[in-house]
Amino acid sequence: MLYSSINFKEINYKNEVLSGLTVALALVPEAVAFAFVAGVDPLVGLYAAFMVCLITSIFGGRPGMISGATGALAVVMVSLVKDHGVEYLFATVVLMGVLQMLFGLLKLGKFIRFIPEPVIYGFVNGLAIVIFMAQFGQFKVPKLNDTGVSWIAGVPLYTMLGLVVLTMAIIFLLPKLTKAVPAALTAIVVVSAIVIGFNLDTRTVGDMASVGGGFPAFHIPAVPFNLETLKIIFPYAFILAGIGLLESLLTLTLVDEITQTRGRSNQESAAQGLANVVAGFFGSMGGCAMIGQSMINVTSGGRTRLSGITAGVMLLVFILFASSLIEMVPLAALVGLMFMVAIGTFEWSSFRILRKIPKSDAFVLVAVSVLTVIFDLAIAVAIGVVISAMVFAWNSAVRIRARKYVDDKGVKHYEIYGPLFFASTANFLDKFDVANDPDEVIVDFAESRVADHSGIEAVNKLTERYLNAGKTLHLRHLSEDCRRLLKKAGNMVEVNIMEDPHYAVVTDRLA
Known part of the structure; x- marks a missing residue:
């Protein structure tokens, strides 16, 4: 609008x-x-x-x-x-x-x-608590013969x-x-x-x-x-x-x-x-x-x-x-007004959804609320975003999968699912059985994507392993941005970019 x-x-x-x-x-x-x-x-x-x-x-x-x-x-x-x-x-x-x-x-x-x-929920709840607690200062007055304040x-x-x-x-x-x-x-x-x-x-x-x-x-x-x-x-x-x-x-x-x-x-x-x-x-x-x-x-x-x-x-x-x-x-009138503001600002529905949302999101919501009260908004939100990012990276990392099969020509196929980035490289490399694989292997990235430098390094390590074992490795269906990453990597990756006109296959120099 x-x-x-x-x-x-x-x-x-x-x-x-x-x-x-x-x-x-x-x-x-x-x-x-x-x-x-x-x-x-x-x-x-x-x-x-x-x-x-x-x-x-x-x-x-x-x-x-x-x-x-x-x-x-x-x-x-x-x-x-x-x-x-x-x-x-x-x-x-x-x-x-x-x-x-x-x-x-x-x-x-x-x-x-x-x-x-969850960070926004935590921010709202934390500030509501801060607004509510801040009003108690109006119930204090300076001491007559001493420094500091006392409750009325x-x-x-x-x-x-x-x-x-x-x-x-x-x-x-x-x-x-x-x-x-x-x-x-x-x-x-x-x-x-x-x-x-x-x-x-x-x-x-x-x-x-x-x-x-x-x-x-x-x-x-x-x-x-x-x-x-x-x-x-x-x-x-x-x-x-x-x-x-x-x-x-x-x-x-x-x-x-x-x-x-x-x-x-x-x-x-x-x-x-x-x-x-x-x-x-x-x-x-x-x-x-x-x-x-x-x-x-x-x-x-x-x-x-x-x-x-x-x-x-x-x-x-x-x-x-x-x-x-x-x-x-x-x-007192302004204190009452701010009390009502705090009550209206607090996301009371967050209590209802805590058991329904992922535990990591519930933790972030509560953590941001508490940290906003203890420290300040900037620290609370920054920590909440970092925790959420780490949880997302972990969940994405463990979701990388490889469907494996050997075709009628004796070529083994690995169909990769999920993003290949810094947190998923270890799981990605664990999917391959270099020692027991046949002489020709195809890794299909149709449902995956090389996302960063760590992903490039993982492809490099995989290529070197098959190269040292004297076996041929094909990288198939790399997306355009993945191929650009590999080209930019230059000598860091043991792959020569050679596209199959029908299958968009990228092969290494052994091929």
């Missing part, structure tokens, strides 16, 4: 705008929290949420997906800020954006297809828990009664009205930090423009670009599934890069796609660019004009 073909008469503008407003409210505490994680001023996180959200919503390849400052990037940034200062962070964000734009312009987004379904207790705890439950109940029950307004926004408004109307003593957004400020100003990072600076920032930029693209493209895949449409991964990658370049030059920490806020947007009815644009614009409005009102929003 191409987005250019959307019928604008079918867009529900009310839902799009209200959904964007809901997302903007949910972005505020997340951006502030991630700014604290990265060790920068809260406004640096808020500016990132505004700029990245707005630019990717306008130019990105996945309308309805929300981007902003994220924890996955913040945990990488913290050491850079600590060791070199915030100006080096801004320079790194610019370089990160350039790398992401190159990724998109080179059309490398297609490689997201190489991530197996007594009446404040019970009040906050009650408001969280009320928020979750509204989000769950309201859609069953009416879908005229987004349930998440209604829950935030109702709970905020109760807290303000009854003057309840509970934590608000203002207790985290002030969200008021001016319009972000253009700012060239104050770093030396030399090779030494590049050596410092490039490793961080490369890692941040990779993590940002990975989280964005996986979130894009998830939103695709929910909306039954198809996003454009290369366009999204380039837009993410553009957003981060702009963010770096306007003094913010950059960002990438946010699965939690994207889920809020999609479930609230946001399907087009309008919802994301509204979220970005409203976030700027909050910063410039409405900070005092936003600081009055109780954290």
Whole structure:
């Protein structure tokens, strides 16, 4: 489905705008929290949420997906800020954006297809758990006479828990009664009205930090423009670009599934890069796609660019004009909202399918979920893809077969089935009985393919064995790409390419 073909008469503008407003409210505490994680001023996180959200919503390849400052990037940034200062962070964000734009312009987004379904399930479940666990930080407050934090207790705890439950109940029950307004926004408004109307003593957004400020100003990072600076920032930029693209493209895949449409991964990658370049030059920490806020947007009815644009614009409005009102929003309402997001994001069907899918896939699903919680998304997905690739290679290797028979002329035939590559070469060579075979042998590759250098070496070894035994070996029905591989191998393979005009037989020099 191409987005250019959307019928604008079918867009529900009310839902799009209200959904964007809901997302903007949910972005505020997340951006502030991630700014604290990265060790920068809260406004640096808020500016990132505004700029990245707005630019990717306008130019990105996945309308309805929300981007902003994220924890996955913040945990990488913290050491850079600590060791070199915030100006080096801004320079790194610019370089990160350039790398992401190159990724998109080179059309490398297609490689997201190489991530197996169990890895995507594990990614979704792991992030749902991370989102859920992250909300417990709102139940902690700084200690009065000591460093660190402590859990709230007594009446404040019970009040906050009650408001969280009320928020979750509204989000769950309201859609069953009416879908005229987004349930998440209604829950935030109702709970905020109760807290303000009854003057309840509970934590608000203002207790985290002030969200008021001016319009972000253009700012060239104050770093030396030399090779030494590049050596410092490039490793961080490369890692941040990779993590940002990975989280964005996986979130894009998830939103695709929910909306039954198809996003454009290369366009999204380039837009993410553009957003981060702009963010770096306007003094913010950059960002990438946010699965939690994207889920809020999609479930609230946001399907087009309008919802994301509204979220970005409203976030700027909050910063410039409405900070005092936003600081009055109780954290309990936003915690309840994120709890519901986590519950809705988690793939509960994965419990049902665990016993039905191959054990290796079940292991990958669980491993990626656990590793996402323990380490981070990039490590978890990388390990999941490696395990899946190894399992696939093993399964392909053991499936190589050879049908054997001797024809009426006394020639022995080996009909090979399955790919010949690095993992299957040992099994391939074990199929041949060189010592007891007749003087003439035909190996038929009609149902096989030489896939890599290891396969060429296996053919070479087999040819040498029959050559040393004084026997004639024919290689029949090699595909065109296999013959090209053998030709490129040159002297590495003891085979002269001589095609039979009827049977496309390739024979060695003994023939």
